[in-house]
Amino acid sequence: MRDVAAHRATDKEAGCPAIPYGSIGRRHSKHHPIVMLCAACIVLYATEAHAQCTARDVLRNHLTLRKASLAIAAPTLVRSASTTLVWKTITVGTFANSFALLNALDAAGCGIGDSAAEILARPAFTVSATKTTVELAAVSAAELGFYTDVVPSADIYERARQLGFGLAAAEVAPQLRLQYFDQPLGEFLIAMDPIKTWKGESVILTVANGGAGLILIGRDGNADAQIPVASRFLFVRSNEAALAKAARGLDEAAALVHR
Numbered sequence: 001m002r003d004v005a006a007h008r009a010t011d012k013e014a015g016c017p018a019i020p021y022g023s024i025g026r027r028h029s030k031h032h033p034i035v036m037l038c039a040a041c042i043v044l045y046a047t048e049a050h051a052q053c054t055a056r057d058v059l060r061n062h063l064t065l066r067k068a069s070l071a072i073a074a075p076t077l078v079r080s081a082s083t084t085l086v087w088k089t090i091t092v093g094t095f096a097n098s099f100a101l102l103n104a105l106d107a108a109g110c111g112i113g114d115s116a117a118e119i120l121a122r123p124a125f126t127v128s129a130t131k132t133t134v135e136l137a138a139v140s141a142a143e144l145g146f147y148t149d150v151v152p153s154a155d156i157y158e159r160a161r162q163l164g165f166g167l168a169a170a171e172v173a174p175q176l177r178l179q180y181f182d183q184p185l186g187e188f189l190i191a192m193d194p195i196k197t198w199k200g201e202s203v204i205l206t207v208a209n210g211g212a213g214l215i216l217i218g219r220d221g222n223a224d225a226q227i228p229v230a231s232r233f234l235f236v237r238s239n240e241a242a243l244a245k246a247a248r249g250l251d252e253a254a255a256l257v258h259r
Contacts, residue, residue, distance in 0.1 A: 052181045053110035053214035075142040081164030081237045087138035090179045092171050093128035101127060101174055105216065110177055115203050115218030120174065124195045127171050134172060134236060137165065138189065141229045153204075154223035156233065165235035167193040172234065173205035177216045183209040191234040194221030207234075 078084055095101040098120050105112060112120075119125055141151045144159045157167065173191040187209055194202040202221035209215070219225075 052108045053177075057109065058181065058183070058185075058209060058214060075140055077145060078139055078143045078163060081137065081160075081235070084137045084139065084165075086135045087234070088136050088176075088180070089133050090136065090172065090175055091131060091133050092169070092175050093131040094175070095127050098125055098127055101171075104178055105174060108178060109213070111213055111215035111217075113215065113217035115197065116205055116216045118197050119170070119195050119203050119205060119218055122195055122197070125170050128169070134168070136168065136172070136176075136234045136236060138232050138234055139165070140232045141227060146229050148229060150226040150228055152223065153221070153225045153227050156227060160233070160235055161238065164238050166238040168234050168236055169193065170195055170205065173207055174216055176207050176234070177214065180207065181214065183207070183214060185209050185211055187232075189232055189234055190219070190227075 095104065102112075102117075102120055139160070141156050144156060144163070146155070146159070160167075168191055170192045176189070176191060189207045190204055191207050192205045194204050196202050202223075203218040204221035206217050206219050207214075208217060
């Protein structure tokens with residue numbers, strides 16, 4: 001495993017140059033040129049096969065997929081979770097533990113903010129023991145009916161619950177980061193129920209493309225945190241959230257029994 005710390009970005013580095021993977025120094029060699037060429041091809045292939053999160057990788061993904069830019073439209077008021085279209089479907093429960101998930105983020109070259117890295121290491125952060133799909137809705141505070149410049153996060157969560165939405169499990173954010181390599185430039189998606197740091201500060205994970213590559217960062221998750229009205233949250237339908245919570249409870253109970 002490469003040094004994970006080498007790929008972590010602080011939360012303020014969303015727009016800074018991409019964090020380097022490391023450099024390969026020049027070395028003198030007596031090997032046959034063909035052997036050296038093959039070695040170079042192997043290194044290139046390995047890099048292309050795993051790196052997905054750097055700014056160069058993101059540009060290549062967009063060019064390959066040839067996605068058209070979406071026109072910016074006025075927010076549409078959300079009436080109910082049941083009538084809201086699914087924005088994206090992802091898979092969770094694909095890693096044995098949070099360390100394996102962190103290693104996958106590192107292998108993909110994804111930047112990880114300091115507070116995000118701390119959240120992934122907290123006991124409260126768990127991964128599902130069962131592989132399953134999760135349907136996500138991407139909804140802004142404006143679409144929930146707020147018209148001021150900023151809104152307290154507690155008000156956003158309450159309005160979302162009233163409409164039938166549930167907060168996404170913490171695992172959704174890093175899993176989405178690994179399954180959303182074509183994220184548009186400038187998009188920041190708040191994607192989880194808050195988790196507290198070792199100091200007791202509430203943090204919510206954000207999946208973002210700040211221009212220097214794809215990143216996973218943390219932001220203030222306190223109830224009174226002021227969120228810009230244009231910010232988008234990722235929600236699940238409340239019945240799905242309840243089922244996921246029940247499943248996590250069963251997984252934790254099973255783990256205690258087998259200790």
